[in-house]
Amino acid sequence: MRPRVLAAVDDDTAAHGVLTAARGFGRLLSLEASVVHVSHDRDRAVEALAASHKLEVTFHTGAPALELIKAFGAPEVELGVCGARRAPRGAGPAGRTALAVISESATPVVVVPPGFSGWADDTPLHALAPLDGTEAASLPVQHLLAQLATAGVAITLLHVFDRNTTPAFLDQPYHELTAWGHEFVTQFSDLDKPPRVQLRVGDPARQVPTVVGEELSDLVVVGWTHHLLPGRARVVRELLARCDVPTLLVPYEP
Amino acid sequence: MLRLSEAHGLEQIHETLTALADGHVGTRGDREEQTHRTDPLVVVAGVYDRRQDGEALLPGPLWTRFEPRSRGVGLTRVLDLRTGVLVHEYDDGRSVRFVSLARPGTVALRFEGPGDDIDPGPPLRAPAGASATLDTADEAAVMTVQGRAGGITAAAVQHDALTEGLRTVERVAVVRGDPDGAPPGEDVRAALDEVVAVGFDRLLAEHRAAWAARWDTAAVAIDGDPDTQLAVRLSLFHLISSVADRGEATVGARGLSGHAYAGHVFWDTDVYALPVLAATHPPAARAILEYRLRRLPAARRAAQRANADGLRFPWESAATGDDVTPPFWRGPDGTLVPILTGEHEEHIVADVAWAAVHYATWSGDDEFLRGAGSELVLGAARYFSSRLRATADGALHLYGVIGPDEYHEIVDDNAYTNVMARWVLRNAASLLADGNAAQREEAASWREQAGQIVDGLDPLTGIYEQFAGYHDLEPVLATSIAARPFAADLYLGRDRLAGTQIIKQADVLMLHHLVPEEVAPDSLRPNLQHYLPRTSHGSSLSPAVHASLLARAGRPDEALSLLRLAARVDLDDITRTATGGLHLAAQGGVWQALVFGFLGARPSFEVLTLDPVDLPAVWHALRVRLVYRGVPLEVTLGHDRLTFTADAPVSVGLAGADPATIGAVGTFSRDGPGWRRDS
Numbered sequence: 051m052r053p054r055v056l057a058a059v060d061d062d063t064a065a066h067g068v069l070t071a072a073r074g075f076g077r078l079l080s081l082e083a084s085v086v087h088v089s090h091d092r093d094r095a096v097e098a099l100a101a102s103h104k105l106e107v108t109f110h111t112g113a114p115a116l117e118l119i120k121a122f123g124a125p126e127v128e129l130g131v132c133g134a135r136r137a138p139r140g141a142g143p144a145g146r147t148a149l150a151v152i153s154e155s156a157t158p159v160v161v162v163p164p165g166f167s168g169w170a171d172d173t174p175l176h177a178l179a180p181l182d183g184t185e186a187a188s189l190p191v192q193h194l195l196a197q198l199a200t201a202g203v204a205i206t207l208l209h210v211f212d213r214n215t216t217p218a219f220l221d222q223p224y225h226e227l228t229a230w231g232h233e234f235v236t237q238f239s240d241l242d243k244p245p246r247v248q249l250r251v252g253d254p255a256r257q258v259p260t261v262v263g264e265e266l267s268d269l270v271v272v273g274w275t276h277h278l279l280p281g282r283a284r285v286v287r288e289l290l291a292r293c294d295v296p297t298l299l300v301p302y303e304p
Numbered sequence: 305m306l307r308l309s310e311a312h313g314l315e316q317i318h319e320t321l322t323a324l325a326d327g328h329v330g331t332r333g334d335r336e337e338q339t340h341r342t343d344p345l346v347v348v349a350g351v352y353d354r355r356q357d358g359e360a361l362l363p364g365p366l367w368t369r370f371e372p373r374s375r376g377v378g379l380t381r382v383l384d385l386r387t388g389v390l391v392h393e394y395d396d397g398r399s400v401r402f403v404s405l406a407r408p409g410t411v412a413l414r415f416e417g418p419g420d421d422i423d424p425g426p427p428l429r430a431p432a433g434a435s436a437t438l439d440t441a442d443e444a445a446v447m448t449v450q451g452r453a454g455g456i457t458a459a460a461v462q463h464d465a466l467t468e469g470l471r472t473v474e475r476v477a478v479v480r481g482d483p484d485g486a487p488p489g490e491d492v493r494a495a496l497d498e499v500v501a502v503g504f505d506r507l508l509a510e511h512r513a514a515w516a517a518r519w520d521t522a523a524v525a526i527d528g529d530p531d532t533q534l535a536v537r538l539s540l541f542h543l544i545s546s547v548a549d550r551g552e553a554t555v556g557a558r559g560l561s562g563h564a565y566a567g568h569v570f571w572d573t574d575v576y577a578l579p580v581l582a583a584t585h586p587p588a589a590r591a592i593l594e595y596r597l598r599r600l601p602a603a604r605r606a607a608q609r610a611n612a613d614g615l616r617f618p619w620e621s622a623a624t625g626d627d628v629t630p631p632f633w634r635g636p637d638g639t640l641v642p643i644l645t646g647e648h649e650e651h652i653v654a655d656v657a658w659a660a661v662h663y664a665t666w667s668g669d670d671e672f673l674r675g676a677g678s679e680l681v682l683g684a685a686r687y688f689s690s691r692l693r694a695t696a697d698g699a700l701h702l703y704g705v706i707g708p709d710e711y712h713e714i715v716d717d718n719a720y721t722n723v724m725a726r727w728v729l730r731n732a733a734s735l736l737a738d739g740n741a742a743q744r745e746e747a748a749s750w751r752e753q754a755g756q757i758v759d760g761l762d763p764l765t766g767i768y769e770q771f772a773g774y775h776d777l778e779p780v781l782a783t784s785i786a787a788r789p790f791a792a793d794l795y796l797g798r799d800r801l802a803g804t805q806i807i808k809q810a811d812v813l814m815l816h817h818l819v820p821e822e823v824a825p826d827s828l829r830p831n832l833q834h835y836l837p838r839t840s841h842g843s844s845l846s847p848a849v850h851a852s853l854l855a856r857a858g859r860p861d862e863a864l865s866l867l868r869l870a871a872r873v874d875l876d877d878i879t880r881t882a883t884g885g886l887h888l889a890a891q892g893g894v895w896q897a898l899v900f901g902f903l904g905a906r907p908s909f910e911v912l913t914l915d916p917v918d919l920p921a922v923w924h925a926l927r928v929r930l931v932y933r934g935v936p937l938e939v940t941l942g943h944d945r946l947t948f949t950a951d952a953p954v955s956v957g958l959a960g961a962d963p964a965t966i967g968a969v970g971t972f973s974r975d976g977p978g979w980r981r982d983s
Binding site for chain 2: 185211213216217218219220221222223224225226227228229230232233234236237240242249250251252264
């Protein structure tokens with residue numbers, strides 16, 4: 051089968067946004083898009099919705115999270131897409147199914163906020179890629195960033211200085227941070243055209259979603275280690291809770 | 305030798321570490337074949353472009369580039385510090401390149417190897433994003449890059465030969481720049497013809513000889529600590545490379561090695577770099593001062609704008625000597641932050657005057673200090689004299705300044721600024737001592753003012769209050785916040801930080817480092833005790849100064865720890881900004897820690913005083929070459945013995961011994977707290 055984006059939908063108001071995002075990423079990454087739905091019976095509403103997006107749908111039965119993880123793990127699936135939660139548009143923690151899927155899926159997953167209505171056709175997209183300044187976190191996202199860049203998406207890297215990553219020296223801050231940002235790009239980006247870099251200071255979990263809004267980002271690309279234990283993955287949790295644009299989670303083993 | 309094997313992510317750091325320069329032209333150590341991971345750069349000192357975001361060094365024609373290869377090849381860079389030659393060892397050949405110290409502006413490279421995958425392409429290429437004009441005639445290429453202010457013209461020839469399977473590509477180029485516009489192509493072409501006639505091998509031999517001559521009066525050896533020795537030599541190499549020794553030397557904070565800091569000039573040059581050159585190659589120190597002298601009109605205008613007399617040197621300087629400090633920036637918390645250093649960091653006025661006197665004292669160039677150089681000191685004195693404000697008790701104050709510690713802005717009676725102002729007034733008064741009546745009257749008023757300046761000293765404790773009210777701030781120690789060094793302004797936030805006693809770098813302690821004769825006797829230890837734990841070392845300028853002072857205070861192993869930190873700032877990319885260029889101030893500070901710190905070398909017009917202190921336990925000996933008043937000399941300090949050799953008789957004072965004129969060799973042994981001459 052051809053490489054594809056696989057969108058997981060339910061018969062709720064979030065489904066339209068999920069399918070829109072799936073088609074969007076399919077175009078960006080030159081992947082076919084299709085749909086998967088988990089239910090006891092064939093859901094005609096889902097069928098109709100998929101048809102309206104000109105997408106094929108396959109039906110699975112079983113525990114939704116497990117089935118979706120299995121479906122996303124198929125060899126031809128390069129990207130999974132699911133909704134963040136059922137709730138209507140607005141902030142809120144990600145739903146249990148979404149959390150279960152993203153924490154077990156070895157395939158990158160796009161998590162789509164409720165109410166997402168797609169990107170404007172005629173304006174270049176802008177992706178924000180928060181990086182913590184480690185090679186482990188930056189390497190996994192490089193390939194996807196390169197693909198997005200090739201598709202014309204403008205990339206901005208974001209680093210948030212916290213207590214653990216404060217620079218040792220800051221001679222003249224306005225010069226120094228410019229130089230710091232330049233080096234950050236050379237170290238953690240392999241794109242032919244150097245991306246922009248934004249630097250912030252504070253709690254990354256609070257700052258990253260804020261910058262998404264400030265930068266008017268259309269999507270977020272972030273590497274993460276799957277660990278959803280309490281207190282872990284705070285940036286990912288906040289992104290899924292607060293952002294109104296899709297977040298592409300790229301898993302990696304620490 | 306500095307040997308660096310290229311690895312992913314380190315490419316541009318290695319380019320910085322192996323940058324070559326001759327004081328006029330700088331070239332980063334980029335690999336010959338183009339890849340998107342390199343950041344090639346050729347710049348000329350003092351040649352700026354006027355961009356929307358301000359002045360920055362103008363990138364010039366690239367003379368090191370080859371066409372991209374069909375496959376990746378490994379690269380090891382070998383920088384020979386002794387000869388100033390950079391060798392690139394590829395899997396399939398090697399290149400040798402140099403930027404001639406003997407003929408500034410002349411550059412050359414030779415590639416040799418099987419070369420089946422090599423395509424040198426044209427000898428000159430335009431820098432990325434620049435428009436350049438190119439003329440080719442008679443096998444030579446002449447390229448001009450014209451910015452909105454300065455321009456750079458390069459002329460180059462290239463020979464490409466294949467002999468019995470060995471490919472040899474040889475390029476020789478001349479690079480010239482002018483701050484007012486690109487030099488004419490025909491002039492640069494004529495200069496090229498001259499050097500082509502000399503030939504690559506002879507140019508290389510001349511260059512090696514020039515470096516040998518420089519090291520003859522600047523070499524440092526640390527017996528027992530090869531890693532620190534290499535780091536120190538690398539620092540010295542780059543400092544020597546970055547400063548012209550004729551005309552004027554425009555020495556930016558990152559030298560000629562990268563884009564960072566846009567080639568702008570700070571007190572780094574006057575206080576950190578100049579002392580090294582004053583004591584090893586005085587013409588280069590003189591050229592640094594020439595930069596300031598040629599910008600006196602701008603300094604006068606700035607003083608007038610500040611409703612002051614004399615000279616107000618800019619905090620941040622570029623082509624014209626006008627202040628180029630930006631008025632604000634967007635901080636990492638997203639807010640717009642005003643930048644106040646340009647308007648308030650006035651100690652730069654004293655720093656320039658100090659540099660002029662320091663140069664004259666080491667070099668013996670009394671004529672400079674009585675002539676052109678006097679303007680730098682007298683103008684500084686007039687500035688401070690007009691800035692001082694009296695209170696009812698007759699004390700004189702300087703209000704609203706920023707000291708070296710930039711964590712506390714717009715303070716009153718910063719000890720460093722005030723005491724340096726006092727030093728300037730006293731030295732300026734000395735210069736006018738034999739003048740006419742008006743000058744003697746002015747000198748007398750300066751002496752009187754000097755005696756009234758508040759310096760913050762508590763005579764009971766010996767501690768200088770860094771500025772009025774400093775002791776009332778929250779007594780937080782930097783050592784209790786985080787492992788040092790750390791940028792406390794990012795860590796704590798500027799507002800919180802300003803309410804604490806945490807400081808960025810040596811402020812009061814800079815006085816003990818630069819003008820120990822101007823501070824209270826025996827006040828080093830109490831001020832070191834007080835301020836060192838409060839110092840976050842958030843500036844790369846800080847560790848070396850503290851290393852020097854810890855050495856002076858008899859704490860050699862702690863001194864070594866900070867010396868190593870300073871010496872490895874770029875080698876270990878501690879700042880995470882080494883891709884943008886070398887830290888010249890840290891490099892100069894490293895040398896100062898050795899010479900002012902461990903050797904305790906202090907020149908006067910009559911005698912060179914040495915007050916050596918204990919060496920770190922792991923060092924067997926420290927050997928330093930210097931030039932004092934035109935006489936090359938070498939000092940070797942061991943744990944119990946000091947050997948002094950000079951090329952001509954020189955007057956040396958050693959703590960505990962009477963000043964003596966030493967002819968060829970003098971040896972001294974420890975005698976209690978002092979020294980006894982053996983021979």
